[in-house]
Amino acid sequence: MVATTDLSEAASAVLSNCGSDLCLDLRFLTRAVLSLEVRTVPGTVSPWCDGGTMVLDPEAVIGMFRTDPRLVTRTMAHMALHCILGHTGGGDDPMVELARDMVVEYVLDSLDSPHTSVDGRDERMYTCERIFRRAGAPVTDLVAEQLRNVSRWQMDDMLRTFTRDDHSRHPVSVSPMWDDLSKQAMTEVEAFSRNLEDRSGMLMDVLRIRNRRRYDYRSFLRRFMTTRSRIRENLDEFDHIYYTYGMSVYGNIPLIDSLEYSDTPAVEGFVIAVDTSGSTMRGPVMRFLEEAFEVLRLSGLGRGGAELHVIQCDDEVRSDVTVRSEGDMRRLMAGFELVGGGGTDFRPVFDHVDSLVADGTIRNLRGLMYFTDGMGTFPTRRPDYDTAFVFCDDMCAEHAVPPWAMRIVVRTGDLID
Numbered sequence: 001m002v003a004t005t006d007l008s009e010a011a012s013a014v015l016s017n018c019g020s021d022l023c024l025d026l027r028f029l030t031r032a033v034l035s036l037e038v039r040t041v042p043g044t045v046s047p048w049c050d051g052g053t054m055v056l057d058p059e060a061v062i063g064m065f066r067t068d069p070r071l072v073t074r075t076m077a078h079m080a081l082h083c084i085l086g087h088t089g090g091g092d093d094p095m096v097e098l099a100r101d102m103v104v105e106y107v108l109d110s111l112d113s114p115h116t117s118v119d120g121r122d123e124r125m126y127t128c129e130r131i132f133r134r135a136g137a138p139v140t141d142l143v144a145e146q147l148r149n150v151s152r153w154q155m156d157d158m159l160r161t162f163t164r165d166d167h168s169r170h171p172v173s174v175s176p177m178w179d180d181l182s183k184q185a186m187t188e189v190e191a192f193s194r195n196l197e198d199r200s201g202m203l204m205d206v207l208r209i210r211n212r213r214r215y216d217y218r219s220f221l222r223r224f225m226t227t228r229s230r231i232r233e234n235l236d237e238f239d240h241i242y243y244t245y246g247m248s249v250y251g252n253i254p255l256i257d258s259l260e261y262s263d264t265p266a267v268e269g270f271v272i273a274v275d276t277s278g279s280t281m282r283g284p285v286m287r288f289l290e291e292a293f294e295v296l297r298l299s300g301l302g303r304g305g306a307e308l309h310v311i312q313c314d315d316e317v318r319s320d321v322t323v324r325s326e327g328d329m330r331r332l333m334a335g336f337e338l339v340g341g342g343g344t345d346f347r348p349v350f351d352h353v354d355s356l357v358a359d360g361t362i363r364n365l366r367g368l369m370y371f372t373d374g375m376g377t378f379p380t381r382r383p384d385y386d387t388a389f390v391f392c393d394d395m396c397a398e399h400a401v402p403p404w405a406m407r408i409v410v411r412t413g414d415l416i417d
């Protein structure tokens with residue numbers, strides 16, 4: 001028993017030292033490491049962490065320490081990074097778990113800090129880069145899809161290379177504490193990224209993906225399509241700065257609803273523009289149109305004689321269908337084809353809509369939503385109506401929009417679910 005106690009004490013001392021080294025190396029992990037209780041439990045087959053406690057076998061800790069002390073720091077960093085990246089509910093899909101390990105290991109290999117660098121870095125990075133390139137982005141489910149295509153022996157090799165811990169104890173859902181810690185880590189990495197030169201680029205990418213706001217795009221639609229937000233005419237009644245701040249900080253979703261009007265116009269217009277330059281967009285576009293029409297119907301706009309313009313445009317306006325009733329909508333959806341396939345230019349839609357407003361075809365235009373899968377040319381002038389860009393992008397890319405536009409990013413899965 002004495003021997004076991006000694007071993008446990010020695011292992012605890014090693015873990016405590018390695019924890020300090022880890023905080024020195026990777027400052028952004030400090031709060032995460034301090035939030036975790038580190039324990040040694042004899043007989044623990046593989047290290048695990050449930051978001052509250054990190055558990056390792058004392059003999060394994062001493063063994064790793066004798067081989068290379070950095071193996072201990074690396075294992076701790078690996079588990080802490082799972083927490084920061086919000087990896088939950090482990091064990092269901094071995095490909096997803098391997099993808100998570102690859103993302104974590106690739107971030108640590110990219111950072112290449114003194115106490116966490118371990119042998120085999122080049123091979124690991126090469127393997128990850130090959131798979132990440134095919135996946136398009138270091139998003140775990142995209143990476144997992146690519147892993148389903150690798151051979152059995154490659155898979156075994158990758159499991160040996162990237163597995164450091166047991167994921168079955170990962171929490172079922174991410175706690176608010178880890179949401180906060182992740183955002184803090186991102187702020188810290190952003191602030192100090194110059195010191196890490198370009199080595200923090202990959203870390204920043206995965207933190208951005210992890211902290212991407214999970215949009216309930218239906219509630220965005222409801223809000224955007226039914227909230228009267230004539231901020232331009234109401235600046236004295238409206239905290240414009242707060243509104244704009246909310247839009248820039250919280251994924252461009254206004255923090256507060258604008259004031260309701262009592263003099264509701266009888267006829268209201270709404271425009272949905274669809275970028276038809278993408279070839280695989282038909283399904284998501286149809287789903288989006290159905291949702292948008294449902295919002296209009298539920299908000300009672302149909303009864304007031306609302307008009308929805310569905311405009312297809314790639315680098316020029318290809319079609320403009322006016323929808324006034326459910327029958328119109330059904331007819332539109334029944335024969336819906338995307339017309340286009342050229343480049344992406346958002347400006348023709350705004351010119352077209354401006355001319356329809358000018359000649360009185362569209363009255364009381366409430367807003368314009370532009371559904372697109374990529375980058376295009378924005379108008380330089382702020383339009384006279386509220387505008388939102390809905391990016392359908394499975395690669396989770398950053399999409400910059402002009403300051404006058406709102407923005408949400410959805411994935412195909414969000415639309416189909």
Ligand SMILES: [Zn+2]
Pocket residue numbers: 078082100101104163164165166167
């Ligand atoms: Zn892991």
